[in-house]
Amino acid sequence: MSYVFDEYDVVVIGAGHAGCEAALACARLSLSTIVFTVSIDSIALMPCNPNIGGTSKGHLVREIDALGGEMGKNIDKTYIQSRMLNLSKGPAVHSLRAQADKQEYSTAMRKVMENTPNLIIKQGEITEILTKDNKVIGVKSFSGAIYHCRAVIICSGTYLNARCIYGDTVHMTGPNGLQAALKLTDSLKSLGVEMFRFKTGTPARIDKRSIDFAKMEEQKGDEKITPFSFTNKPEDIKRDQVSCWLTYTTPRTHEIIRANIDRSPLFSGDIKGTGARYCPSIEDKVVRFADKDRHQVFIEPEGEYTNEMYISGMSSSLPEDVQIQMYRSVPGLENANIVRNAYAIEYDCINPAQLKPTLEFKNIEGLFSAGQFNGSSGYEEAAAQGLIAGINAAMKLLNREPVIIDRSQAYIGVLIDDLITKETKEPYRMMTSRAEYRLLLRQDNADLRLTKIGYKIGLIDEERYNSILKKELDIINEKKRLENVTVGASKEVQELLKSYNSAPLATATTLADLIKRPELNYEMLKSIDPDRKHLPDDVIEQVNINIKYEGYILRQLRQVEQHKKMENKKLPEDLDYNKISGLRIEARQKLEAFRPVSIGQASRISGVSPADISVLMVYLMQYNSKEDNKSRDNNKNG
Amino acid sequence: MNTDTIAAIATGLSTGGISIIRISGDKAFSVIDRIYRSRDGKKLLSKQKSHTIHYGHIVDDETIIDEVMVTVMRAPSTYTREDVIEINCHGGIVVTRKVLEAVLKQDIRLAEPGEFTKRAFLNGRIDLSQAEAVCDIINAKNDIALKNSLNQLKGRELEIIEEIRDNILRDIAFIEAALDDPEHISIDGFSGELLLKVNNYCQSINRLIDSSRKGRLLKEGIKTVILGKPNAGKSSLLNILVREDRAIVTDIAGTTRDTLEETICLNDITLNIIDTAGIRSTEDIVEKIGVDKAMRVAREAVLIIYVIDASTPLDENDEIIFSLTSDKKAILLLNKSDLPPRITVEDIKDKSGHPIVSTSFVEHKGIDELEQLIKEMFFKGDLTFNEDIYITNERHLEAFRNALKALNLVKESIENNMPEDFYSIDLMSAYEELGKILGKNVDEDLINMIFSEFCMGK
Incomplete structure (x- = not known):
């Protein structure tokens, strides 16, 4: 029996990484929000790898933080090891990654959720989205309770019609044996939503006591750590760190896999979902890269107070009896005891081309979605979308302008634009190579890029806002100063240069020009720069980067200018592409299917050529002029 | 915009x-x-x-x-x-x-x-009402441009461009794979190797630029065919026209040379002159092939120079040649004016409206007049060469030059010891420039290459 239970502004379905950010954003923007989860104990669960961040994902987390999201703060509270990857490379690809204590991470997030005003957490499965005239009016739970609302954000992760598989063992559950959601897909289909089926997988967890670490290489955390959240200073969160361990597969491992490959559901055809090329199972790697005689295996702790260790690099869906042989063929794991088996998981998600850049469905007003449900992979990608979906649901209900982050502003912008523009055929993972303006989108300047936007939305407080304004000013002033202070070819200067193997000066030059030299930096010039004021480390970092890479940065800024011009040419929502005769047929079909918001977005759809874009611009011009005339006429008549 | x-x-x-x-x-x-x-x-x-x-x-x-x-x-x-x-x-x-x-x-x-x-x-x-027409122009011009672009590249050139692109993409993929998965893939020491590779790409592109320049002269010249009966003096004419000072020596492989073809420059006008077998009805199979070919190239020609031996009377073979010139621009040369004439200007004047020049190749007479006549026809616009070829070629050169520029920036970054992630930015623009010649977009090329070549991920 169904009955009306209650009424909220926003219903969030799912309390994973996307759901938490979405619900927190809405509640913090003063909307009454209820979040449903199949298990209260699985809030912000990390069912796969025990870390947050990594290349390009670390960027996402810092961006989430700058916009006022929670993930960065939560990992800072619960990390057990922290590293900055790619430190020998350029600043654009420095990437922060932290090992999390999974249990703690989940508990800490739950605490934040439970103590946020306007936010109700409820255990239960949502089975139906209720709409009227293509507009969301509520949801219905498994028990028949109806919750009226004005917006719904679906963050169902990998739970829709989930199926966990290893060998011929199949569990009809979500990750970690949690209850799957078996009804919502049908409700969505009946609303006309196009569904995909994707798969992903996870490796086994092994008892620490059964591992021989002497046979492995130790990997320690960084001595000098960088917090994810811009609100934390390194000393605030300093702690003793735990180690990870590196070992390798052996020819014997590969033999075992090859001998049993026909028993893998990936190869037998039992798994129909599309997996990410980024996280292939070990059997995938052995088959596809047959010439490699070994693959790396990282042993990562799942937490500080557990003996479970995550075997990174060896996700699998081979049968249990093969798994144990396989893992035990790896040096250091000869006596391994498996605590949890590796498995593959298949689940329903949507074709994200159905979404607007606000993550609202194009055809169902008030229905938003985020995370793996949108065809992405990864905790960070999920959280980023959750935050944007939450913000935009709130903006809609508050009658405010939507928040659309551009590709030139943040990885978040690249992520969402790619999801809704590219034809996603596999779980989407963020990568630095996807960001064409990555020199500008660094993890070190996420605060400078986004804090002001977060403030305008209402998720960043006055204090943080003021401190970013001050930081901006400090950077500009110090850079200007360095560009104007000249040093001559004095003995002191020449000696300093010599000590860093830098060519001596022939004529006077500015400090900025010296900083540009690859072998020098801001810190090194301290002794010949007596007027230097004491500045915070993060200001110095920005000054140094901005001077050192100025040429490259300016070039990208010019490209961004061109890009923005195209993004600002908005395409009307009701455009009938089939009527634009100049477009090639393929372009017409693609444009009709994707319905891009701007000329810029249209240009990124595969199958739309530069000539099609020219035609579209010409057509748009004619269209806009007609609309202008129409509104002029209307005004006259009115 | x-x-x-x-x-x-x-x-x-x-x-x-x-x-x-x-x-x-x-x-x-x-x-x-x-x-x-x-x-x-x-x-x-x-x-x-x-x-x-x-x-x-x-x-x-x-x-x-x-x-x-x-x-x-x-x-x-x-x-x-x-x-x-x-x-x-x-x-x-x-x-x-x-x-x-x-x-x-x-x-x-x-x-x-x-x-x-x-x-x-x-x-x-x-006017806005012209939108559709404007769209059509843009589309038509782009279609033609792409078709021309591909048509003008010889198979080998296309292969080279594809090869350079593929290699560049592989380099980028390697760098990007390593940046994205530093724990599995290392690019330490790659910059030295990359410098050598980039130098090779630059050399190849420079060669393409050279061959593109030379090839243009060859391709865009006015297709000119010398016709006539055997022994009328066709080859002598070609030899005279191809004087050392204006013959263009081309070293481009693949030029069809089964009919003798030369490229010459008369002032600014490039002519591709094809000498053909003498035309006469014959039973000899080998000769017949030559004659058929002569007739075929004559039909494709823009200008026909018809050499008539004035010392022998006209016959049915001449009728065939006259019919070939009927809807073409042509110049009739009444040759061998040094010998007693059997044909006069009056005899052939009514047979076609084409201008007639009296020549003696032996005495080198009438050649200047012929050249002057060709120039006049050209400047009056009677003769045109293929403008599209020029434009297309200019586009290719521009893309090549831009690719070179980008590759030079890569070299600069390497020489300045910039970190590897800076290389891929300019490598990518070189890749895109070369793609323009082939009409290719970049799309997911890089991501696909990364995943197909490198084993990454957890």
């Missing part, structure tokens, strides 16, 4: 003696100031009133290229509603090209097909 400055030859290249090069965009004036010199060397066109015309010279590195009239037009009363400069060149085609090259050196780009029209429309210069 793009507000960068563009330039192109705005008139047909070969009609009349004058060609106009149009420059449109906000840099138009600064460009012309750098390459225009007035008689006294003091006049700056950027300081002149709109819609005025000025006499002067175009210089390239201070060398005078052409005497020109330059029209100065300021936005918005121009075709594109942007600042527009039009250079009226009258030194012929070769010079016009040199002027265009001098313009393009000033860091502006060649206009895309239909781009002046597109800008005129987008800036409100062309």
Whole structure:
């Protein structure tokens, strides 16, 4: 029996990484929000790898933080090891990654959720989205309770019609044996939503006591750590760190896999979902890269107070009896005891081309979605979308302008634009190579890029806002100063240069020009720069980067200018592409299917050529002029 | 919309003696100031009133290229509603090209097909009701441009471009894979290797530029066929025309040489002259093949030079040749004027409307007259060469040059010890430039390459 239970502004379905950010954003923007989860104990669960961040994902987390999201703060509270990857490379690809204590991470997030005003957490499965005239009016739970609302954000992760598989063992559950959601897909289909089926997988967890670490290489955390959240200073969160361990597969491992490959559901055809090329199972790697005689295996702790260790690099869906042989063929794991088996998981998600850049469905007003449900992979990608979906649901209900982050502003912008523009055929993972303006989108300047936007939305407080304004000013002033202070070819200067193997000066030059030299930096010039004021480390970092890479940065800024011009040419929502005769047929079909918001977005759809874009611009011009005339006429008549 | 400055030859290249090069965009004036010199060397066109015309010279590195009239037009009363400069060149085609090259050196780009029209429309210069027509122009011009682009590249050139692109993509993929998965993939020491590779790419592209320049002369020349009965003097004519000083030696492989073909330059006019087998009805199979071929190339020719032996009477073979020239531009040479004539100008005058020149190859008579006649026909616009080939070629050269520029930036980054992630930015633009020649977009190429070549991920 169904009955009306209650009424909220926003219903969030799912309390994973996307759901938490979405619900927190809405509640913090003063909307009454209820979040449903199949298990209260699985809030912000990390069912796969025990870390947050990594290349390009670390960027996402810092961006989430700058916009006022929670993930960065939560990992800072619960990390057990922290590293900055790619430190020998350029600043654009420095990437922060932290090992999390999974249990703690989940508990800490739950605490934040439970103590946020306007936010109700409820255990239960949502089975139906209720709409009227293509507009969301509520949801219905498994028990028949109806919750009226004005917006719904679906963050169902990998739970829709989930199926966990290893060998011929199949569990009809979500990750970690949690209850799957078996009804919502049908409700969505009946609303006309196009569904995909994707798969992903996870490796086994092994008892620490059964591992021989002497046979492995130790990997320690960084001595000098960088917090994810811009609100934390390194000393605030300093702690003793735990180690990870590196070992390798052996020819014997590969033999075992090859001998049993026909028993893998990936190869037998039992798994129909599309997996990410980024996280292939070990059997995938052995088959596809047959010439490699070994693959790396990282042993990562799942937490500080557990003996479970995550075997990174060896996700699998081979049968249990093969798994144990396989893992035990790896040096250091000869006596391994498996605590949890590796498995593959298949689940329903949507074709994200159905979404607007606000993550609202194009055809169902008030229905938003985020995370793996949108065809992405990864905790960070999920959280980023959750935050944007939450913000935009709130903006809609508050009658405010939507928040659309551009590709030139943040990885978040690249992520969402790619999801809704590219034809996603596999779980989407963020990568630095996807960001064409990555020199500008660094993890070190996420605060400078986004804090002001977060403030305008209402998720960043006055204090943080003021401190970013001050930081901006400090950077500009110090850079200007360095560009104007000249040093001559004095003995002191020449000696300093010599000590860093830098060519001596022939004529006077500015400090900025010296900083540009690859072998020098801001810190090194301290002794010949007596007027230097004491500045915070993060200001110095920005000054140094901005001077050192100025040429490259300016070039990208010019490209961004061109890009923005195209993004600002908005395409009307009701455009009938089939009527634009100049477009090639393929372009017409693609444009009709994707319905891009701007000329810029249209240009990124595969199958739309530069000539099609020219035609579209010409057509748009004619269209806009007609609309202008129409509104002029209307005004006259009115 | 793009507000960068563009330039192109705005008139047909070969009609009349004058060609106009149009420059449109906000840099138009600064460009012309750098390459225009007035008689006294003091006049700056950027300081002149709109819609005025000025006499002067175009210089390239201070060398005078052409005497020109330059029209100065300021936005918005121009075709594109942007600042527009039009250079009226009258030194012929070769010079016009040199002027265009001098313009393009000033860091502006060649206009895309239909781009002046597109800008005129987008800036409100062309009536909105013409939108569809404008779309059609853009589309048609782009289609033709792409077709020409691919047609003009020889198979081997296409292969080389594909190969360089593929290698560049592989380099980027390697760098990017390592940046994305530093724990599995290391690029330590790659920069040295990459420097060598980039040098190789530059060499290959330079070779492509060379062959593209030479190939252009060969391809864009006016297709000219020498016809006549056996022993009329066809080969002698070719030998005379191909004097050392104007023969162009081409070393491009793959040129079909089963009929004898030479490229010559008469002043600025390039002719591709094909000597053919003498035409007569024959039972000899080998000879018949030659005759059929001669007739086939004659049908494709733009200009036919018909050599008639004046010392032997006309016969049915001549009738065949006359019919081949009937709907073509042709010049009749009444040769062997040194021998007692059996045919006079009057005899053949009524058979066709084509001009007739009396020649003696032995005494070297009438050759100057022939050359003069060809020049006149060309400047009157009776003879045209394939303009598309020139334009396409210029586009290829531009893409090659841009790719080189990007690769040089990669070298610079390597030499300055920049980190590896900086290399891939410029490598990518080289990849994109080469793709333009093939009409290819980049899309997911890189991501696909990364995943197919490198084993990454947890």
